[in-house]
Amino acid sequence: MTVLLFGGDSVAQTVISGNLKNELNTVVENANVILYERKSDDIVAYSVSDGNGNFSLSFNSDSDSLKLEVSLVGYEKAAVFLANKKGQKINLILKSAINLLPDVIIKEEAIKVKGDTISYNTRSFSDKSDRVIVDVIRKLPGIKVTETGQILFNNKAINKFYIEGKDLLENRYSIASNNLPADAVEQIQLLQDHQPIALLNGIEQSDRAAINIKLNRKSKMRMLGNGNVGLGLSPLVTDNNLTLLKFAKGIQYINSLKYNNAGFNLDDEITEQNFSPNLFNSGSVKQDLISLVKTSVPPVDQSRYWFNSNALATGNYLFGLSKTFDLKFGAAFEHDRIKDNTYARTRVYLPNDTIVIDEGHTGLNVYSKLLTNLTLEANTQKIYLKDGLQFQRVWGSANDYITSTNIHQNVRNPFINLINDLSALIKLGNNLVGISSYTSYSDLPQRLTVQPGQFDDVLNGGQPFDQLSEKIQLKGFFTDNSASFTKKTGNVTISNKLGALAHFQTLNNDLIILKDGVEKSASGNFFNELERMRIKLYDEINGNFSTNGFNFSVGLRTSFNLLNNGKPGAKKQVTGLFFNPNFNVLYKFNAFWESSISGATSNTISFDSNPAFILQNYRSLVSNDIPAKRVSGKNILYRLGYKNIINAVYSNFDVNYSYNRSNILVSTTFDGILTTRKALVQENPYWNIGLGWNINKYYLSLKTSFDLYLKYNRGKSRQLQQGSLIDFSSNTYIAGTKINTKVGKSIAIEHSLDLTVDKTSGASLPEPVLYPGTKTLKQTLMVKCFLPNEFQTHLNMEQYYNQGGISKGQNHYFADLTLLKSLTKPKLDFSITLSNIFNVRSYNNYSNDGNILINSDYTLRERTLMFKVGFQF
Incomplete structure (x- = not known):
């Protein structure tokens, strides 16, 4: 040397x-x-x-x-x-x-870096209150966990959640993060820039991370379990669950049974955290065509206003059939009954008038959901094969009584969906050849019933009637099939994908009037019997050049679209040929700084016209008697990122701009509480710009993490209201902080603050108008004290501030206190929790949507004393 x-x-x-x-x-x-x-x-x-x-x-x-x-x-x-x-x-x-391989070890092995893998020692980041692994993941440097359970690293969603290197749960990884005991985990590994398909390593770059859970020795090869039994008083509530887990070489499984009526929403646990575009394009995500008019969701913690009776059973298995193939099976069944009692005053600010709608809601929503999946997967350096079969069945009905107007609403909204998703990739010399096939069938039969009937003048010659019902059914078959070829020569990679997409739909709806026990179809334009077809032939070619921290990719997406829509034998047909280029430039200045800029154009065509009106809810009739909707757009995103693993500092600055132009404009007419919407052929530009900055710093010696984020969003859109063309301009400002710290070995403190300001203005009116905006602030403080003899106290405090328009701002304060005693052999927790100590019984909230301001009042859960026994083995 x-x-x-x-x-x-x-x-x-x-x-x-x-x-x-x-x-x-x-x-x-x-x-x-x-x-x-x-x-x-x-x-x-x-x-x-x-x-x-x-x-x-x-x-x-x-x-x-x-x-x-x-x-x-x-x-x-x-x-x-x-x-x-x-x-x-x-x-x-x-x-x-x-x-x-070289290791970088930081401070008593709390963080260990080897190549692109960051290993976090669980003991270094956990405290005595952590029971499941998501409690620890929330504290890791650079990582955030959203309210629905999605995990972000450096402000980007992770693409995989492995346990001992196996992907048991696909995108429903909350089942593991919410149930895997924290003390069974030795390390949480973060795999940076993780490419999930082994064959594409070094060929197709990824900017997403993955998480791999490494169990400790005593937790491997044996069954794990955890759960609790909880009983609360005044009113009588319960919270019970049992989860059994095993992660052996040839088999992994997680089985769970849960029930509560204490306000905890179990649906988040089986929510998919990452969606593929085909999932939306095919109609495989349930999107109701008709609905009840309900009050918007308040910003307070859901357990404070959720009057539920929620049961969930899940079972997920992974079998290692060989060194190459894994077989995965999963099933989940959920049932819930949700009651609500709310009041809302809606103000609609129009060019020459203001409409006020008062509604008091008393409702019951009952639904059940069945999910199953069966997947065969091989993911090696020689072959990639994945075939997944998924089935979803939803049973749902909801009733709502509007006390202020004596209107009864009822909706039945079941859903059936079947998906088969196949992908395969093989290596031929230095080339990769792949095929993919995505096929989906969906059925959405729904019915909305309103008593008494509405829209008398339009539907029944001005004569009142007893009941109005909208029956609607949308069936669809979707298939997208493609073949791809990829070749890498030195630093250059060229790929090409040819594909064909077909989507067939039928839409049938009828509006029925009931008077004196006799049903009849509403006279006029209220019946649809439509057949829709979309054929798309596409070619996607991409080139990538990468060297010494520099990566440049450019692509061209060419597609020919054929669409038709209409009654059988009388369909209208449209076509479109589109060329959409895109590019991405990434440069890593050094181990810490990187910058990227990407841009793309988009051209889409859709032909979802329904000439006849549909009763979307009890006070809205909607018609889309239009030709094909054509939207052209441009989008550009700039990102500057800083990542210092040694000093645990992560920061990102983003600028995103999009501009779209459509040939369709929505015209809205208000007549008291009743609303009629029509789609018109008219130029409709709209754009949006967003700025965001965040920084996350972890002080290892202080056991403290600090997070700060700032966001700004400005958008412009256009609507036709009461015959006046209005250009809406919206501005949203968001700021937030979060601090998590330990004070010695006896105290842990978590504090968060989130502030949001919304402002909307309207132009193209007789004079510019600034509509009433809203301000909301949420502040939480959790203090945990770890006392001798395995005693703990947890004090949770929350502040919510809300202001709408010129109204006086309101503060709501909540507090919860938990006393807990732990035993180590056996592992038992005995706890008493007093929730909503101040017994706040209602919450008043303001929200806005353009020129509509909604003031809502929600009934909350009263003060409750809950006794729990938790256990692990």
């Missing part, structure tokens, strides 16, 4: 730079360069050598003596001891050697 030292000029911050070469005088890239304080071995700075072998370290340190250490696979580890002088330049020659 040869060391050359050169003096340099003084700068404001100490900088050490240099170059790395090997014995053959060839530059050495991607080497780990770590600077330590010699006396304490604390890490001062960290870098990775670039494509020219250069590195640079900027730092502040009062230490007199430093140690520079360089490591890389295939070379001996090199170390140099330095005086703390500014502007030093160090050139090293590394000697070849056979060694293991």
Whole structure:
């Protein structure tokens, strides 16, 4: 090893730079360069050598003596001891050697970095209150968990959740994160830039991370279990669950039974966290065609207003059939009964009038959901094959009585969906050949009933009638099939995909009037009997060039679309040929900074016309008697990211701009509480710009994480209301912080604050109008005290501030207190929780949508005392 030292000029911050070469005088890239304080071995700075072998370290340190250490696979580890002088330049020659992959270990192995894998020691981030693994994941540097359970790393959703390297649950990984005991886990591994398909490693880059759960020795190869029994008083409530888990070499499973009527929504546990485009395009995501008019969801914690009776049973199995193939089976059944009691005052601000609608709602929603899936998968360096069969059946009905107007609403909204998703990829020489086939069948039969009848003038010559019913059914068959070819030569990758898509739908609806026990179809334009077809032939070609932290990709999507819509024997037909280019440029300046910019154009055509009116809800008739809807758009996204794993700092700045132009404009006419909407052929531009910045910092020595985010969004859209053309401009400002810290071994504190301000204005009126905006603030504080003899206290406090228009702002305060005693053998928790200590019985909220301001009042759960016994084995 040869060391050359050169003096340099003084700068404001100490900088050490240099170059790395090997014995053959060839530059050495991607080497780990770590600077330590010699006396304490604390890490001062960290870098990775670039494509020219250069590195640079900027730092502040009062230490007199430093140690520079360089490591890389295939070379001996090199170390140099330095005086703390500014502007030093160090050139090293590394000697070849056979060694293991280099590790970077940070502070008692709390964080360990090996290549693109970051391993978090669970014990270093957990406390005595953590029971399931998601409690620990929430505290990891750079990671966030949304309210629905989706996990984000560096502000991007993860693409896989593995347990011991196996993907048991696909996109429903909340079943694992909410039920796997925290003390069964040794490490949480974060796999950066993870490519889920092994054959595409080094060919198709990913900017998403994955999580892999590593169990400790005593938890492997044996059955694990956890659960609790809970009983609450005044009123009588219960919360019970039992989960059995096993993760062995040839089999993995998670089986769970849960029931509660204490306000906990179990549906989040079986929600898919990542959706494929085909899932929406095919109609496989339930989207109701008719609905009840209900009050919007309040911003308070759902358990405070959710009057439910929720049961959930899930079973998920993975069998290792061989070294290549895995077979996965999953099933879930959920049943819920939800009661609500709300009041809403809706103000609609029109060019020459203001409409006020008062509605008091008393409702009951009953639904059941059955989900099953069967998947065969092989994912190796030689072959990729995945065939998944999914079935979904939903039974649903909801009733609502509007006390202020004596209107009864009832809707039945079942749903049936069957999907088969096949993908295969094989390697032929240096080329990859793949096929994919996605096929879906869906059936959405629904019925809306309203008593007494509405729209007398339009539907029954001004004469009142007893009941109005909308019967509607949408059936669809969708298939998307493609073949792909990929070739990589050096730093260049070329891929091409040819495909054909077909979508067939039938829509039937009828509006029925009931008077004096006699049913008849409404006279006029209220009956549809339509057949729709869409054929799309497409070709997607993409080129990618990658070298030394620089990646450039460009693509062209060409498609020919054939659509028709109408009654049998009288269909109208349209066609469209589109060319949509896209590009993405990514540059990694060093191990910490990266910047990217991407852009794309889009052209879509849809022919979903329904000439006859549909009763969408009890006060809205909607018609889309239009030709094909054509939308052209442009989108550009810029992102600047900073990631320092050693110092646990993550930050991102994003700018996103989109501009779209449609040939269809919605015209809305208000007549008291009744609304009629029509789609008209008219130019309709709309655009949106969004800015976002966030920073996350974890202080390992203080056991403290800090998160700050700022967002701004501005959009413009156009509507025709009461015959006046209005250009709406909306502005949304969001700011938030979150702090999680430990004070010694006895106290843990979590604090969060979220502020949102919405403002909307209207132009193209007689004069510009600023509509009433809203301000909302949510602040939470959790203090956990860990006392001697395995006692704990948890105090949770929440503040909600809400203001709408010129009204006086309102504050609502909530508090919950838990006392807990733990036993270690057997593992038992005995707890008492007093929720809603201040016994807040109602919540008043403002929300806005353009020129509509809604003031809602919700009935909340009263003060409750809950006794629980939790167990693990």
